[in-house]
Amino acid sequence: MKKIExxxxKSKFSDVKKALHDVGVNFFSYWDVTALGNERIGKVYRGISFSTGDIQRRFLSIIxxxxxxxxxxxxxxKxxxxxxxxxxxxFVYDVNETYRIRTGEKGGETLR
Structure with a gap:
């Protein structure tokens, strides 16, 4: 099993969610996060200055x-x-084992 993070x-979340559902990935967790990017350019939008270094993103965790x-x-x-x-x-990680809490079942079948 793999954990994919x-x-x-954030603007692409709906597209990614639909694409995941289309390929059969129907369960995952997600969070809103703030990331620090490589670009540190100040921008002005409607008279308000802001830094592009702090970026609002969405973090997905999928097993x-x-x-x-x-x-x-x-x-x-895509x-x-x-x-x-x-x-x-x-990011991709190996997952050694999973358990279904309700039944105590373990292994890859818990993901279905």
Whole structure:
């Protein structure tokens, strides 16, 4: 099993969520986060100065069986990209075991 963490633009969340559902990833957790990006340029919008260094993003945490790893990554890459700096990152980790709390069942079947 794999844990896939993705940090994406908030504006692309609906597209990514739909793409994940379309490939069969129907459960994941997400949070609103603030990230510190590489670009530190001050911008002015409607007379208000702000820094582009602190960036509002959405953090997704997804656990999938090994056979869904690449499908999940591809769905995020295709639906989350704008082609601009700051589209985000994807991290992949191994998961040793999962348990379903309700039944005590363990293993990959707990993800279905």
């Amino acid at each position: 993705a940090i994406i633009r 999938v069986n090994d056979d869904f790893e690449q499908v999940t990554i591809d769905a995020i890459l 639906s989350g990209a704008t082609g601009e700096v700051g589209d985000g990152k994807i």
